[in-house]
Amino acid sequence: MKWDNLETEPCPVARGLSVLGDRWTMMVVRDCFLGIRRFDQMQQRLGITRHVLADRLRKLETAGVLRREPYQDRPVRYEYRLTERGKALYPILVTLIDWAEDNVPPKTVTAMTILSQETGQPIDPLLVDANTGNPITHRNVTVRKTG
């Protein structure tokens, strides 16, 4: 498994993790969904080193997850925003949050709750097949290996 030339890697899990598979990347994405756009703000919130944050932002930009936009001139300053590809990460983030709330202690303390705008109540994420409407579990699907 080579993490650099992933063009040759057929498994989608490996390809996904080549972008997302490290300690910080999804934390950066989380902050972007919370509306954080600027380098210093992220760096302070995450407690990440500036070097690593710069590297992750560069990689996320290269992967097409974030785009870097100037928000002022003299001196030029950039902010980071999610692209459509980045926004498509939302289901991963939600399922991760849902799993962690239920399975990584402490259950009692949480920094965020996702509420339905419709009902105002906490959401209860469920993965279904859009074609049939049935829940997806590892028991009611089969995996066809094509590689």
Next chain:
Amino acid sequence: MKWDNLETEPCPVARGLSVLGDRWTMMVVRDCFLGIRRFDQMQQRLGITRHVLADRLRKLETAGVLRREPYQDRPVRYEYRLTERGKALYPILVTLIDWAEDNVPPKTVTAMTILSQETGQPIDPLLVDANTGNPITHRNVTVRKTG
């Protein structure tokens, strides 16, 4: 952000990533869902070093995602199986696969396709709120910060 004493970490994303946030862990989980249970088999499939694999398996066991079971005596040999907590990772794996198929090239080559057992067709994963049945997007929810 301290990755070792995560008891004090209120964000569920951070708590989730303290278990899953590295290059290999979800690859190991993927193999477990594919029915791979033994050390050597994983090591060969993943191309991971034995040292790192042993470390990840230990950590996943500590986190309650896998359990280690003897499958023979003289000499005693162990295999690794997903616990209920590990099986609860399935939605994360499916959303990751779905995102990677659409967003990390090459789209044309894939090692696996997930099929509905009911229809035999590829599934189309969609995250909905079990309470309302409505799709969950970053636009129709609000995040309440409680920490």
Next chain:
DNA sequence: GACACTAAGTTCTTTTTTGGAACCCACTCT
């Protein structure tokens, strides 16, 4: 005009993690 401040980085040095290969142990099989 000198000085502090800001935002977005870069450049060091030290510590931690990973990669790669060899070795170990308790068996079984030829």
Next chain:
DNA sequence: AGAGTGGGTTCCAAAAAAGAACTTAGTGTC
């Protein structure tokens, strides 16, 4: 007796991350 098997551990080199200081192009303050 010697090779093979399965699940590791040990050792060393290479890569990545942590931590802190420095840079650059400006702005605002004394």
